[in-house]
Amino acid sequence: MRESRRRREIQDYYLGISADEITSHLTPASFDLWESVARYQRELQLGARWLEVGGGTGDLAAAALERGYDVLMTDVEVTLLDMAARRHPKLQTRLQHADLFDPDDLGAVAARGPFSIVTAVGAVLNHARDRRALVRGFEHLVALGDTSSLIVVDLMLSEMFPGHPPSVWADFLHVLPGLDMLARLIRSSGLLVLEAHSLYHRYSPTSTFDQEFDERMLRLFFHKSPAAGARVARREAGARPPAPCPGGRPLP
Known part of the structure; x- marks a missing residue:
């Protein structure tokens, strides 16, 4: 019952605001998302497969498609997927219903991969029901990326709010x-942090939250690399570090 209520609150919020408000925080003026993605795609020699998780009404996915990326967009709300299909007809065959926090949905999305670019912007991870689910969602995002891939994540952090709360309620x-x-x-996860930006947005009062809400988050660009994946695998397997040679230095 608690989970269904949480899902209903999220759905009611996103269906109750304008599409422009949903997309306003996806294109902050402090930096150019597309420029950063294109630069890392070139420098890291990544492919064009783009997965957007929690894409809402599809504006970001449609923009990526227009820029030549091979896009798949997911969202947990069927109503939002229907809106995305109407708003952007070219996305109609590129939409999939999936819950980032559900392991069963992970396999269905992964079957349409691998993905060179994985994005979860707009604080999608913060929609988790608790911190344990948030960790699972983060791990799912990383798993959906190819062995060498770019992962772009927005995260609201406790330290960005007065008193460092474990959660905040706004709608x-x-x-x-x-x-x-x-x-x-x-x-x-063995990720390398490539870039980080602090984002800030002020939202007007709504029918269920009668005051302004200051949304603060970090936008983080990560590189998932084969070398990092190998290190994580060794660590999980409990591998010991290389034995020192007689001279005291590690063996190559």
């Missing part, structure tokens, strides 16, 4: 990881 509950948890997630 629905937003779970907030701390910097310590983020560091553990990056380390355990």
